[in-house]
Amino acid sequence: MTELSPTELRQQIRRGDMRGNTSGYAAGYAQCNIVILPADWAADFLKFCQLNPKPCPLVAMAGQPGDVTLPALGEIDIRSDVPSYRVFENGALADEVHDISKLWREDLVTFALGCSFSFEEALLADGLEVRNVSEGVNVPMYRTNIDCNPAGPFAGKMVVSMRPFRAADAIRAVQICTRFPSVHGAPIHLGDPALIGIDDLQTPDYGDAVSVGAEELPLFWGCGVTPQVALEAARPPLCITHSPGCMLVTDMPNSKLAML
Amino acid sequence: MTELSPTELRQQIRRGDMRGNTSGYAAGYAQCNIVILPADWAADFLKFCQLNPKPCPLVAMAGQPGDVTLPALGEIDIRSDVPSYRVFENGALADEVHDISKLWREDLVTFALGCSFSFEEALLADGLEVRNVSEGVNVPMYRTNIDCNPAGPFAGKMVVSMRPFRAADAIRAVQICTRFPSVHGAPIHLGDPALIGIDDLQTPDYGDAVSVGAEELPLFWGCGVTPQVALEAARPPLCITHSPGCMLVTDMPNSKLAML
Numbered sequence: 395m396t397e398l399s400p401t402e403l404r405q406q407i408r409r410g411d412m413r414g415n416t417s418g419y420a421a422g423y424a425q426c427n428i429v430i431l432p433a434d435w436a437a438d439f440l441k442f443c444q445l446n447p448k449p450c451p452l453v454a455m456a457g458q459p460g461d462v463t464l465p466a467l468g469e470i471d472i473r474s475d476v477p478s479y480r481v482f483e484n485g486a487l488a489d490e491v492h493d494i495s496k497l498w499r500e501d502l503v504t505f506a507l508g509c510s511f512s513f514e515e516a517l518l519a520d521g522l523e524v525r526n527v528s529e530g531v532n533v534p535m536y537r538t539n540i541d542c543n544p545a546g547p548f549a550g551k552m553v554v555s556m557r558p559f560r561a562a563d564a565i566r567a568v569q570i571c572t573r574f575p576s577v578h579g580a581p582i583h584l585g586d587p588a589l590i591g592i593d594d595l596q597t598p599d600y601g602d603a604v605s606v607g608a609e610e611l612p613l614f615w616g617c618g619v620t621p622q623v624a625l626e627a628a629r630p631p632l633c634i635t636h637s638p639g640c641m642l643v644t645d646m647p648n649s650k651l652a653m654l
Numbered sequence: 655m656t657e658l659s660p661t662e663l664r665q666q667i668r669r670g671d672m673r674g675n676t677s678g679y680a681a682g683y684a685q686c687n688i689v690i691l692p693a694d695w696a697a698d699f700l701k702f703c704q705l706n707p708k709p710c711p712l713v714a715m716a717g718q719p720g721d722v723t724l725p726a727l728g729e730i731d732i733r734s735d736v737p738s739y740r741v742f743e744n745g746a747l748a749d750e751v752h753d754i755s756k757l758w759r760e761d762l763v764t765f766a767l768g769c770s771f772s773f774e775e776a777l778l779a780d781g782l783e784v785r786n787v788s789e790g791v792n793v794p795m796y797r798t799n800i801d802c803n804p805a806g807p808f809a810g811k812m813v814v815s816m817r818p819f820r821a822a823d824a825i826r827a828v829q830i831c832t833r834f835p836s837v838h839g840a841p842i843h844l845g846d847p848a849l850i851g852i853d854d855l856q857t858p859d860y861g862d863a864v865s866v867g868a869e870e871l872p873l874f875w876g877c878g879v880t881p882q883v884a885l886e887a888a889r890p891p892l893c894i895t896h897s898p899g900c901m902l903v904t905d906m907p908n909s910k911l912a913m914l
Contacts, residue, residue: 561843561844561845561846561849562842562843564844564845565828565840565841565842565843565844568825568828568829569828569829569832569840572829572832580825580829581825582822582825583821583822583825584821584824584825584844584871585821585824585845585871586821586869589821589869609846609849611844611845654914
């Protein structure tokens with residue numbers, strides 16, 4: 395399964411033959427967080443992404459309301475090509491589905507945001523250990539005390555993901571991730587978690603705890619859960635996202651996301 | 655005085671009118687550590703620099719033994735253009751002079767190594783506070799427990815300089831300094847000093863202590879004192895260096911040292 399091309403994998407997903415987590419699939423290609431909003435909410439959400447590029451790095455968006463394609467990312471029909479979708483009504487989870495063709499409206503605008511899978515691949519390729527990968531769990535995520543820059547109804551605290559490294563590897567991780575601004579870029583914090591409002595690394599707000607060695611520093615990256623929290627607070631009448639871990643797999647090589 | 659061009663400043667130095675510390679002079683232009691060795695020691699020293707680029711970043715070297723020029727760095731006569739020289743015989747300081755014309759020999763080879771003044775300028779230009787600059791003291795330097803890669807008679811522990819930053823500024827400092835590999839590049843360590851064999855930040859082995867805030871992390875860079883320690887241990891019959899802080903001022907804009 396992991397040797398499928400992104401196009402082959404999306405065809406399976408489109409047919410309903412693959413409905414689960416995309417982690418580890420189509421290695422080398424970017425996967426994206428998806429947010430779909432009515433057009434009258436889209437301008438503010440676009441501004442929210444622009445003002446908060448670390449947690450909300452915009453990789454692509456639909457050219458027009460109602461447009462179901464994302465040609466920059468491949469031959470995509472956004473109504474069927476994500477393995478699992480969450481449907482939110484007035485900020486509350488209303489349904490989880492594998493196809494949104496019946497929900498589609500001509501005023502819906504699609505946003506594709508970068509995902510940490512891309513930079514994790516770059517870290518692993520450089521020989522670094524990514525703890526959540528080596529321990530086979532979801533990355534731990536935490537609500538911080540850092541306010542996002544608000545845009546219209548969208549506001550909230552930044553959510554971060556955490557990966558621990560020894561100091562020399564931490565420096566290398568900063569260098570590698572700096573090259574990838576569209577997939578969260580460099581960490582936003584390292585060292586003492588309390589300085590950004592995190593009391594206990596072993597009790598993440600989302601995902602799973604990972605071990606942190608005595609000689610390791612925790613590094614914190616802006617996380618794609620941040621826009622989901624802002625969306626829940628903004629309570630748009632309709633919002634559709636991917637289900638956690640069930641990303642849009644694109645034809646964009648991760649290497650093309652490197653700014654140099 | 656600080657508004658002199660590098661060429662004007664070197665002319666003053668050449669005439670003997672300026673014999674002191676070059677810190678703050680010729681802003682925007684690279685200053686270099688100088689090492690001058692007999693030709694039969696030069697090949698091993700070159701290898702030592704190549705094997706230890708973080709503490710010993712080679713910016714330029716003389717084309718031939720006996721050559722007193724460094725055309726890549728400006729119109730330079732290395733016998734007279736450094737404000738103050740230290741003369742070592744068999745590893746021991748034998749003299750401190752302002753001109754080495756009378757000591758010059760046709761077998762001497764000149765090396766110019768990058769200096770942290772260049773990256774400090776880049777950090778300051780980005781709006782970061784460099785503690786040793788704001789406190790008006792020499793940067794604190796420490797012997798670590800990190801072995802340099804040996805080359806012939808040259809070996810020893812790495813010496814590092816330390817500058818403290820809050821986490822977000824530390825991440826930015828890593829990014830900025832990564833652009834400047836020829837002036838020590840990115841830090842080699844950050845966080846717990848004990849992990850690299852430093853017991854007490856307040857008692858540096860060279861330079862002056864600086865204050866470190868409770869919410870700050872110490873960042874450690876490879877330091878140009880490293881080759882001096884290796885030279886003292888190797889005990890070449892003759893070695894001439896600049897005196898501490900009395901650097902070769904070059905015509906090389908610091909911006910040209912940026913790799914991107």
